[in-house]
Amino acid sequence: MGRMGVLFHNNSGAKLYPGKGFYTALAMFLPLLVLTILGQRSLGILVMTGALLTSFGDVGTSPRTQAWSLGTIAVGGALITALGRLIGGPWWVEIVEIFLMVFLSGLLSVYGQAAAVVGLLLTITFVISLANRSGSQTSLPAAGGFLLGGVILMLFMLLFAWLQSHRSRMRNEVRSNRPQPRRTTLTAQFTLPPPLLRFSLLRAVGAAVAAGSGWILGEAPFYWATLTVIICTQQDQKVSLRMALQNVIATFLGAFLAAVLIGSVQNALVVGLIVVASTFLAFAIKELNYFLHLFFFTILILLLISIKMSGQSLAVWRVVTILVGAGIVLVITFLSQMPSTQKRTVSS
DSSP states (O other), rough: OHHHGGOOOOOOTTOOOHHHHHHHHHHHHHHHHHHHHHHHHHHHHHHHHHHHHHHTTSSSHHHHHHHHHHHHHHHHHHHHHHHHHHHHHHHHHHHHHHHHHHHHHHHGGGGGGGHHHHHHHHHHHHHHHHHHOOOOHHHHHHHHHHHHHHHHHHHHHHHHHHHHHHHHHHHHHHHHHHOOOOOTTTSOOOOHHHHHHHHHHHHHHHHHHHHHHHHHTOOGGHHHHHHHHHHHHHHHHHHHHHHHHHHHHHHHHHHHHHHHHHHOOOOOOHHHHHHHHHHHHHSTTTTTTTHHHHHHHHHEEEHHHHHHTTTTOOOHHHHHHHHHHHHHHHHHHHHHHHHHHHHHHHHH
C-alpha cells in the first residue's frame, strides 16, 4: 500500500496553481470561440492545439523565464509542425523519422534540464504532426496556427503575471537575487556519456516500435502509444516505472469517466463547459500532482475528440494504446538494466 501511495502523492515543494489553469483554458478556448464565430473553425482548432502543446513548456518561476521557454516552444513547435507535414510519407519512412527525432532529442539533456524539456516537447509535436497526415499543403497553415496559439498563451501568461505582480513582488525580488545558472553554449564540451547514449537509443527504438504497430494497423490514435514511450521513458528506472503505472491507472479512470460523460451528456454547450473545467483542473494541478493531471487531461482529450467526431468515444482505444506504450516502457527499463548486470558479473 505504501508503494501504491507513491503513485498518488503530491510533488514535494509544488503547489496548486489556479492561475496557470485559468490562462491556459482562456488561451485555448477564447481564440477557438472567436474564430469559430468568424467562420474559421479549422484555424481555431490549430490555434487551440498550438496553445495546448505550448502550455507544457511553461516551466520556471519568473515571468521572464516562462516567456523565454514558451516563446522557444511556440517558434520551435511551429517549425516542427511544418516539418512533420512536409516530410510525412509511407509508414516505414515515418518510423525512421520518429526514431531519429527521438534519438537526437534524448541527447539534448547534455545541455541541461531546460534543453531536455524543449527537446521532449518538440518531439511530441513532431509525432502529432506526422499522425495528422494532412499533406504538405497544410504545413504553412498548421505552423501559423501553432505559432499564433503559442503567442496567445504567452501573452495571457504575461498578462496574468502582471496582474498578480503586487502579490509576488517581494518573492520575485528574492528569486532575482539568486545566482542564475550559466548557459552552456552548443560548442562547449559536447560529450555523450555511455548511459545517456544507451538511454536515447533504447527510447528511440521503443518509440519506433510503438509507431510501427500503429501505422501498420492503420489507426492514427495509436500515436498515443508512441507518446507514452517518449514521455515515460526516463533515465531513472524507478521514475520510468512509476510514470508508466501512473499513466495506465489515470488513463483508465479518466477514460471511464469520459465515456460516461460522452454517452450521457448530449448538450454540446454542457460538454464544452466540462472541457473548459477539465482544462483548468489539469493545468492548475499539473505541478502539484502528476497523477491527477493525467486524469483530467485524459478527460479533456477524449471530450475534445468526441466533439469533433460527433459524440464518438475513443476511451477504450485510449486505454489500449496507453497499455501498449507502458508495456514497451517496461521492456526498455528491463533492457537498460542488462549492461550494468553484465558488468557486475564480469567484475566478480
